[in-house]
Amino acid sequence: MHRFVSSILLCFVVVAPLMNLRALADVVTCSGIVPMRDRSDIVSITEFGGVGDGVTMNTEAFRAVIYRIQRLRSSGGTLLYIPPGVYLTGSFNLTSHMTLYLARGAVIKATQDTTNWPLIAPLPSYGRGRERPGGRYMSFIHGDGLHDVIITGENGTIDGQGEIWWNMWRQRTLEFTRPNLVEFMHSQRIIISNVVFQNSPFWNIHPVYCSNVVIKNVTILAPLDSPNTDGIDPDSSSHVCIEDSYISTGDDLVAVKSGWDEYGIAYNRPSSDITIRRVTGSSPFAGIAVGSETSGGVENVLAEHINLYNMGVGIHLKTNIGRGGFIRNITVSDVYVENARKGIKIAGDVGDHPDGKFDPNALPVVKGVTIKNVWGENVQQPGSIHGLRNSPFTGICLSNIKLGGGTGPRKTPWQCSDVSGGAVEVSPWPCSELTTTHQTGECSIPF
Numbered sequence: 001m002h003r004f005v006s007s008i009l010l011c012f013v014v015v016a017p018l019m020n021l022r023a024l025a026d027v028v029t030c031s032g033i034v035p036m037r038d039r040s041d042i043v044s045i046t047e048f049g050g051v052g053d054g055v056t057m058n059t060e061a062f063r064a065v066i067y068r069i070q071r072l073r074s075s076g077g078t079l080l081y082i083p084p085g086v087y088l089t090g091s092f093n094l095t096s097h098m099t100l101y102l103a104r105g106a107v108i109k110a111t112q113d114t115t116n117w118p119l120i121a122p123l124p125s126y127g128r129g130r131e132r133p134g135g136r137y138m139s140f141i142h143g144d145g146l147h148d149v150i151i152t153g154e155n156g157t158i159d160g161q162g163e164i165w166w167n168m169w170r171q172r173t174l175e176f177t178r179p180n181l182v183e184f185m186h187s188q189r190i191i192i193s194n195v196v197f198q199n200s201p202f203w204n205i206h207p208v209y210c211s212n213v214v215i216k217n218v219t220i221l222a223p224l225d226s227p228n229t230d231g232i233d234p235d236s237s238s239h240v241c242i243e244d245s246y247i248s249t250g251d252d253l254v255a256v257k258s259g260w261d262e263y264g265i266a267y268n269r270p271s272s273d274i275t276i277r278r279v280t281g282s283s284p285f286a287g288i289a290v291g292s293e294t295s296g297g298v299e300n301v302l303a304e305h306i307n308l309y310n311m312g313v314g315i316h317l318k319t320n321i322g323r324g325g326f327i328r329n330i331t332v333s334d335v336y337v338e339n340a341r342k343g344i345k346i347a348g349d350v351g352d353h354p355d356g357k358f359d360p361n362a363l364p365v366v367k368g369v370t371i372k373n374v375w376g377e378n379v380q381q382p383g384s385i386h387g388l389r390n391s392p393f394t395g396i397c398l399s400n401i402k403l404g405g406g407t408g409p410r411k412t413p414w415q416c417s418d419v420s421g422g423a424v425e426v427s428p429w430p431c432s433e434l435t436t437t438h439q440t441g442e443c444s445i446p447f
């Protein structure tokens, strides 16, 4: 118990004073994955006609300045400075070797005139838009085939004004899939830090087919009832590191994905080497999620020092029949959950299919999941693990987990089926499918 309490304390000590991170000598960080750049060439959006009065449209100013950065190719790249003010704009593309820098008080705000919002092709690993067939609306801030891009500043805001899109979803009048707030496709060496993202129309930050991406010290906010406003979704991407961030949205805070059913299986691009640490937040859905789109496979995920308040599910690994792919070598540790419907959920029947062409024999493989040092208060159901009859989940290893406090008629015990692995120091006790010893050889739980 002592060790347990002290690890929780340590966790708070690490999370609370974000400002003093540098003072803590042994804090592990994302540094090294993407080199930080100082740009000597600096331009301001105002030099290109940008007006931060909250009314003037700045779409042409953004396009003009990005064109200038792309054409001039200043060695060492260019910093685009956004001074304090509210810059209303349509969606725009970034280019390589640039820093988008939002000063304190700078807001880049999406237009609410959605009639001419650009459409782009569906992602090949999804075969269609995620919510509507066909193409999808381009993300508000978009990057395709880029490298060496930084979005940073002094806590400025990128505001998607998503309400108009949420209402189209609610009224079922959406023609195509809603835009993400920021999306990078086929890009490398991306840093996103010290920015506030708010009211995304759909997912907030979506790196897809990317590698070497660092997202740190960001704040992501959307109302708890805003549909599908996932925080950060690393998708068919590798070497992604997310840390020191606060996320409160209407859907999963961080969800690692890799494509949808037969399209994701054919595209075959996994998400791998994903680190998530020191993330705090709230959501009616999951805190740390893998899936449910995992058809290209998800492996080597480490999530640690996560603090979750008022949650649907704390940790959620989800896949489905027809997905194929795999979820393996996932470690989640040092998680605090307060007020949740469920602490841990691992399930093989989550999410819908792109169309009727999915292969019902394409069964996902879920193998090697370690969840340790999880402490929850007022959690109605500690957990459930439901594998697939023809593809049981194996090597599911739980240790040092205390998820209690749920009271009253809604309190439910653990439920398990089609799963094997081990459990040590888990209270309340999970299920007979998980052994207390290492006799299956599936778990090597460190103590």
Ligand SMILES: *[C@@H]1O[C@H](CO)[C@@H](O)[C@H](O)[C@H]1NC(C)=O
Residues within 6 Å of the ligand: 063, 092, 093, 120, 138, 142, 144
């Ligand atoms: C922005 O990028 C998208 C996708 O790569 C492309 O279709 C579109 O033409 C670009 N728009 C501009 C203004 O460059």
Ligand SMILES: *[C@@H]1O[C@H](CO)[C@@H](O)[C@H](O)[C@H]1NC(C)=O
Residues within 6 Å of the ligand: 018, 019, 021, 022, 153, 154, 155, 194, 195, 217
């Ligand atoms: C986090 O972002 C805030 C606001 O931009 C800044 O004041 C603070 O120094 C940042 N912390 C780190 C560790 O970068």
Ligand SMILES: *[C@@H]1O[C@H](CO)[C@@H](O)[C@H](O)[C@H]1NC(C)=O
Residues within 6 Å of the ligand: 155, 196, 219
């Ligand atoms: C950054 O902005 C967010 C949202 O407005 C706020 O919650 C946070 O305290 C700010 N951080 C700093 C260091 O100013």
Ligand SMILES: *[C@@H]1O[C@H](CO)[C@@H](O)[C@H](O)[C@H]1NC(C)=O
Residues within 6 Å of the ligand: 299, 300, 301, 302, 329, 331
């Ligand atoms: C499992 O994932 C971790 C990252 O969480 C990584 O360090 C380790 O090398 C992976 N193990 C294997 C066997 O790939």
